[in-house]
Amino acid sequence: MNHKTETELHNQAVKDLAEVLPKIAQYKAKDRLKIPAQDMPCQDPVVRRSNLNEVALGYTLEQARLEAMRCIQCKNKPCIAGCPVEIDIPRFVQHVAEGDIQKAIDAIKEFSLLPAICGRVCPQETQCQLTCTTGKSLKDIDKAVAIGRLERFVADWERTQGTIKAPLVKTETGRKVAVVGSGPAGLVVAADVRREGHKVVLFEAFHKTGGVMRYGIPEFRLPNEIVDQEIDTLKKMGVEIKTNFVVGRTRKLTDLLDKDGFDAVFVGTGAGLPMFMGIEGENLIGVFSANEYLTRANLMRAFDRDNADTPMYYSKYVAVLGGGNVAMDAARMAKRLGAKEVYVVYRRTEVEMPARKEEVAHAKEEGIHFYFLQNAKRILGDDKGRVRAMECLRYELGEPDSSGRRRPVVIEGSEFTLDVDTVIVAIGNGSNPLIGQTTPNLNVNKWGNIIVDKETQKTNINRIYAGGDIVLGAATVILAMGEGRRAAAAINKLLAGAG
Amino acid sequence: MNQITLKKQLSTDVFLMKVRAPLIAEERKAGQFIMLQVDDDFGERIPLTIADASEKDGTITLIFQVVGKTTSDLAALSEGEAIPSVVGPLGKPTHIEKFGTVVCVGGGIGVAPLHPIAQALKKAGNHVITIIGARTKNLLILEDEMRAIADEFIVCTDDGSYGRKALVTVPLKEVCEKNPKPAMAIAIGPPVMMKFCAETTRPYKVFTQVSLNTIMVDGTGMCGGCRVNVGDKVKFVCVDGPEFDGHLVDFDNMISRLSSYKDIETKKHRCKLEGCK
Numbered sequence: 001m002n003h004k005t006e007t008e009l010h011n012q013a014v015k016d017l018a019e020v021l022p023k024i025a026q027y028k029a030k031d032r033l034k035i036p037a038q039d040m041p042c043q044d045p046v047v048r049r050s051n052l053n054e055v056a057l058g059y060t061l062e063q064a065r066l067e068a069m070r071c072i073q074c075k076n077k078p079c080i081a082g083c084p085v086e087i088d089i090p091r092f093v094q095h096v097a098e099g100d101i102q103k104a105i106d107a108i109k110e111f112s113l114l115p116a117i118c119g120r121v122c123p124q125e126t127q128c129q130l131t132c133t134t135g136k137s138l139k140d141i142d143k144a145v146a147i148g149r150l151e152r153f154v155a156d157w158e159r160t161q162g163t164i165k166a167p168l169v170k171t172e173t174g175r176k177v178a179v180v181g182s183g184p185a186g187l188v189v190a191a192d193v194r195r196e197g198h199k200v201v202l203f204e205a206f207h208k209t210g211g212v213m214r215y216g217i218p219e220f221r222l223p224n225e226i227v228d229q230e231i232d233t234l235k236k237m238g239v240e241i242k243t244n245f246v247v248g249r250t251r252k253l254t255d256l257l258d259k260d261g262f263d264a265v266f267v268g269t270g271a272g273l274p275m276f277m278g279i280e281g282e283n284l285i286g287v288f289s290a291n292e293y294l295t296r297a298n299l300m301r302a303f304d305r306d307n308a309d310t311p312m313y314y315s316k317y318v319a320v321l322g323g324g325n326v327a328m329d330a331a332r333m334a335k336r337l338g339a340k341e342v343y344v345v346y347r348r349t350e351v352e353m354p355a356r357k358e359e360v361a362h363a364k365e366e367g368i369h370f371y372f373l374q375n376a377k378r379i380l381g382d383d384k385g386r387v388r389a390m391e392c393l394r395y396e397l398g399e400p401d402s403s404g405r406r407r408p409v410v411i412e413g414s415e416f417t418l419d420v421d422t423v424i425v426a427i428g429n430g431s432n433p434l435i436g437q438t439t440p441n442l443n444v445n446k447w448g449n450i451i452v453d454k455e456t457q458k459t460n461i462n463r464i465y466a467g468g469d470i471v472l473g474a475a476t477v478i479l480a481m482g483e484g485r486r487a488a489a490a491i492n493k494l495l496a497g498a499g
Numbered sequence: 500m501n502q503i504t505l506k507k508q509l510s511t512d513v514f515l516m517k518v519r520a521p522l523i524a525e526e527r528k529a530g531q532f533i534m535l536q537v538d539d540d541f542g543e544r545i546p547l548t549i550a551d552a553s554e555k556d557g558t559i560t561l562i563f564q565v566v567g568k569t570t571s572d573l574a575a576l577s578e579g580e581a582i583p584s585v586v587g588p589l590g591k592p593t594h595i596e597k598f599g600t601v602v603c604v605g606g607g608i609g610v611a612p613l614h615p616i617a618q619a620l621k622k623a624g625n626h627v628i629t630i631i632g633a634r635t636k637n638l639l640i641l642e643d644e645m646r647a648i649a650d651e652f653i654v655c656t657d658d659g660s661y662g663r664k665a666l667v668t669v670p671l672k673e674v675c676e677k678n679p680k681p682a683m684a685i686a687i688g689p690p691v692m693m694k695f696c697a698e699t700t701r702p703y704k705v706f707t708q709v710s711l712n713t714i715m716v717d718g719t720g721m722c723g724g725c726r727v728n729v730g731d732k733v734k735f736v737c738v739d740g741p742e743f744d745g746h747l748v749d750f751d752n753m754i755s756r757l758s759s760y761k762d763i764e765t766k767k768h769r770c771k772l773e774g775c776k
């Protein structure tokens with residue numbers, strides 16, 4: 001493997017920048033396209049396989065400026081339309097190219113509150129970078145301007161400068177809003193509503209805040225420190241945080257309005273109920289949902305086997321079922337926890353995998369095996385009820401289905417077994433059932449997702465709004481954030497109107 | 500919040516604690532539980548049934564047996580100290596109505612969660628027959644409290660050191676043979692005991708409700724670690740339960756899953772005791 005170190009990449013960038021910089025004013029688009037695309041410096045795959053530290057190390061200033069100079073500042077700016085919160089991407093990228101990072105961060109923050117997070121976890125290759133003119137001109141989507149990495153660079157720069165300013169809070173209005181769930185949707189609502197001077201109480205079921213960003217997405221992809229930073233900013237703004245509080249159980253959703261004096265409530269309780277395959281052997285010891293596996297390792301700190309009370313299963317051969325980010329995270333976590341071999345078993349092909357491209361690449365570098373066009377048929381146990389193997393079936397691609405993707409069709413008689421002691425199921429989540437169960441009048445669809453008005457995120461109950469995965473089904477951080485913004489705007493309007 | 504206002508040792512390994520948690524005290528219903536953590540950073544979240552609550556004092560009562568790291572850390576806390584995390588009430592409340600004659604069977608520490616249910620059933624006008632049992636006399640808890648609410652009361656120990664020398668299934672069978680047979684049974688205790696209670700009542704077709712205490716991580720339906728087979732369905736104990744029809748629960752699988760981490764826990768426990776690496 002030709003792993004380039006951070007220093008090598010940086011030194012090259014310093015050299016290249018020195019060459020480009022004096023001439024940049026004269027550069028035409030075609031000259032810009034010749035500036036070398038910057039690789040993300042990463043921890044050596046061999047080393048990182050056994051630690052939890054962040055894999056991607058982030059651009060240096062020189063790398064960031066070079067990468068930003070690759071943007072040709074095209075007229076129609078397709079990247080903006082690709083961004084769910086429509087960040088003015090060419091503007092912030094221009095500032096990076098000029099080396100004015102403060103201006104760059106200010107530009108991003110007009111649109112997005114969580115750039116350090118989004119820069120790390122957004123699926124840029126299907127959003128802003130998909131339609132990037134630079135990538136198109138080079139006929140390679142991997143050569144699009146690395147907008148996500150630039151966003152991350154800018155946000156990290158601000159954090160290390162210690163210049164993060166908590167947004168200004170207007171004079172207290174005396175109004176009070178409850179935000180339920182501290183995932184990205186809830187955090188954004190809390191910030192946006194608080195800014196208008198309304199009191200905000202953020203309720204979280206767990207003992208720690210951050211939602212999936214804390215319990216699901218591992219440290220090696222999104223360090224806790226970054227999530228803590230966002231929470232800290234909220235605290236500085238005067239948002240009150242109540243952990244260990246399950247709305248629906250500790251207090252009914254409607255009681256928050258009727259008894260506790262809240263003027264509005266936002267529900268951002270996220271996805272819930274992990275799905276299983278419904279196959280034989282799924283309740284054997286050694287079969288986990290990815291949620292359970294990752295929650296133990298991340299939130300409960302069981303990665304640190306010596307210090308954590310929450311136990312973590314010892315696995316040598318692990319099969320992970322699924323092809324999304326959750327599957328990648330589980331597979332890579334299993335490797336880090338000491339598994340010898342990890343197999344990702346996916347029903348379709350690599351092209352259809354919903355995971356971020358970078359995560360798949362990283363997983364491969366770390367030695368994770370990918371078994372495409374295969375799926376589990378049943379899980380086999382030993383006499384102690386523990387997993388000893390998984391029987392799989394092979395598939396081939398058949399006719400396109402309603403989504404236009406070619407449907408995987410099972411090849412009869414293709415059974416084979418994979419010797420594993422652990423199976424992690426990462427095939428998706430249903431909706432969090434608690435609010436629905438305990439709020440009988442709230443309209444939910446047949447999957448339990450809360451039904452809202454598309455413009456305002458309002459539910460069928462007055463003053464109750466919802467957004468994020470609980471509305472969308474398992475989606476993304478940026479979409480959750482976008483919904484939060486819309487809901488906050490509607491809540492602010494409601495409270496302003498009510499005078 | 501979460502201050503321990505009272506701590507009492509009920510038997511060798513069993514403790515009772517009253518904990519300040521006014522919101523939980525107000526909302527909780529019989530059959531529900533809480534999750535607690537004694538250390539917010541490295542601690543484990545464990546489920547404990549709410550044995551009782553006083554809305555007036557704003558306290559809930561927990562009764563637990565010291566079986567592992569978390570319960571022994573909990574037992575080490577004194578009155579006045581606070582439990583770092585307590586969250587609840589979780590799970591679906593017991594369905595209470597007037598059924599007629601209900602036989603309540605409690606084994607060991609299971610008598611603690613049974614108590615509020617028996618109390619509620621009595622209040623709803625049921626004829627309550629109570630059977631409580633333990634391995635030996637000094638492991639029996641809440642005898643007086645249970646006796647006070649029972650219309651008929653039977654106590655037994657496995658070793659005959661107190662009450663009848665019998666497993667709880669013996670008097671349970673006798674009750675089922677009565678005419679008329681009881682409208683339903685509720686059995687709470689160690690998994691094996693619940694399994695055999697369900698087997699005992701099955702031939703008599705007496706509906707038997709059990710309360711399951713599986714491994715849990717979040718207790719809010721997010722992880723699936725608490726799943727059990729009930730009939731031909733997979734259920735999550737923390738949100739679909741904790742109570743289920745005992746005749747449909749796959750106890751063997753549940754008991755097997757409870758041992759998922761046995762080897763790790765024993766090893767760790769021994770290492771801590773012996774200070775090995």
Ligand SMILES: Cc1cc2nc3c(=O)[nH]c(=O)nc-3n(C[C@H](O)[C@H](O)[C@H](O)COP(=O)(O)OP(=O)(O)OC[C@H]3O[C@@H](n4cnc5c(N)ncnc54)[C@H](O)[C@@H]3O)c2cc1C
Pocket residue numbers: 120121122123180181182183184185186203204205206209210211212213216217218245246247248249268269270271294325326329356432434435467468469470474475476477478480719
């Ligand atoms: C392992 C994993 C990896 C992922 N990777 C990516 C990625 O790379 N990129 C990406 O964009 N997206 C990714 N996602 C998806 C993304 O994390 C979610 O779409 C996003 O977090 C949803 O945000 P949310 O605010 O709706 O809810 P969540 O983040 O789920 O937060 C909801 C919060 O509400 C709390 N809660 C629930 N019920 C209650 C209640 N009744 N009372 C109080 N609190 C409650 C929960 O404890 C939780 O903290 C990933 C998801 C997982 C699981």
Ligand code: FES
Pocket residue numbers: 714715716717718719720721722723724725726735736737738
């Ligand atoms: S404990 Fe996690 S779903 Fe029940």
